[in-house]
Amino acid sequence: MVLVTGGTGLVGSHLLLKLTMNNTKVRALYRTEDKLTQVKKIFSYYTDDPASLFAKIDWVQADILDIPSLENAFESITYVYHCAAYISFNPSDFKKLERINREGTANIVNICIANGIKKLCHVSTIGTIGRTITDEHADEETEWTRQHANPYAITKHLAEMEVWRGAQENLEVVIVNPGVILGPGFWNSGSGSFFKTASKGYNYYPPGGSGFVTVNDVTNIMIALMNSDIYNERFILVAENLTYQQILKKIALSMDKKQPSTSLKFWQLNLGRFADRLRNLITGSPRTITKSTIYGLKNPTTFNNEKVKKALNMEFEDLDEQVKFSSKLFISEHS
Template sequence: MILVTGATGLVGSHLLVQLLQENEEVKALFRSEKQIEKVKNVFAFHNQTALFDKINWVKGDITDVPTLEIAFEKVTHVYHCAALISFDPSDEEELRKINIEGTANVVNCCIDFGVKKLCHVSSIAALGTPKEHETTITEETDWNPEELHSDYAITKYGAEMEVWRGQQEGLEVVIVNPGVIFGYGFPKRGSDVIIQSVKKGMPFYTKGSIGIVSVKDVTHCMIQLMKSSINGERFILVEENIETKKLLTFIANILNVKSPTIKATKTMTSIAWRLDWLLAKLLNRKRKLTQNTAAASHSTSVYDASKVKLEMEFIFQKKEEYLTTILQDQSLF
């Protein structure tokens, strides 16, 4: 029996489709019944509506141990996809509770219930920082606590520490570190924020680059890793390191809208995040741009996914295939 946490999110919902296509018996952890409708849409997108009824839904929360223990009954393998993604400093406490404490709870249950293997979905945000003379980031790049990190990055790194603790206590584990994940079904969240910004005619771009990957590749790789004998390893999942302007232009061309033409300098983004801070205070709203996200938008670091290509003989889908499919499906918008 397989348990998927975060089953109503982007990775979790697409993972459910593939697991059920492979005739696996699956439990799916959910918090709100309203979110289940989005999972239905994902199954319809894949023409697998008939498989949706085979999901064994379990209401629970990774921060609520009693409900989590109920979900873990008779479970042998766990895909831990649940996490909070936020770059707003005001969400620090919730990020720590969900991403670190929640992962600790999942790991503890895996150990207590004798789970055979755990796959943890981390992020490239949890990877190390290249040294001054370096530009490439690998799975072995050291995490530098002295560097400026977002609360999200810190909590995803902390979550990985809980997973490694589990391994030290005898649990088999694998970790995937995907870049920005593109996939169908979750408008105005995650990568779709980028798509919507371009569609609305965003005029600005930065000189930075971004690591991207399709949700299909993320889920395929997760399943392959879980079926393999690999234990105690992490894998970067990035199909392409692409300049931000090129990505935005690619999206704009498919949507038939104007592409960004104004380069935002570091000075401009520095002013912008300060103005956003002020507006957030005055209007009592969430931050849209922070010091961390502004700095990250200028990063030209390259994420090296050669490990998964070599060890798993994994071949990534090209953006021309998966992004075109997503962007041409107007129901996403």
């Protein structure tokens, strides 16, 4: 049986969809009942009978910080997909990020070792891939440092160290480092915010860019890696390196909205950072603009995806079709 942590998130829910469609026996962790509704919604995007697929999942209420609940969840498990993580770029959230991302991953690794799990797939981020100081693409071997890294990337790097520790104790592991994952349903976080922003028809766009990949590619690659003889390797999952203007234009065009044409200046971003900090102090709303955010916009990194393409003899799918599909769903849910 396969275990999926973080089964109620973007990657986890799409992974569960693929696994159940392949008739894989699967168990998934959830923390609260309301999160399960989101999974059913994701399933409904792709099938006329989401309930039957959802019913195939053995759902277990557990927390990756609660070892007794995890030990129960690992009964009869042979393979583990670790998708659970806490995402925040707010420096004041560092302790919570470290607990969930590093300590939670350490718990998963330890229980995998104790239970003789055959293979672990850990979902990380391109934030743990080193930055290049030239125009060449960063790859899996580019050296990473904490300097200018955001709190999320730092704690995901610490999580990767826990996974490599497991590899040293004879646990077979694969790590995937996806870029910005394009997919539907989670409109208030991650790539969902791009769809939300594009729908408003703003004239301005942030400078810089990132690597982008579809959620279908991410989940298909994870499954392919777990079914392969590959282990103790990490892989960048990026289909295209795009500027933020380019991705917002793609989404705006698919929504028939005004396309952004004016780049935000860095002085405007710095003013926005102070306003963002003030709003956070007054309302407790999440931070969206920090020093590390602005540094990343000033110094964007592009990524090399050749390693996974060669390892699996595959090509990434075109981003445009996912953009159109997700945009259509966004419009239907917000009209």
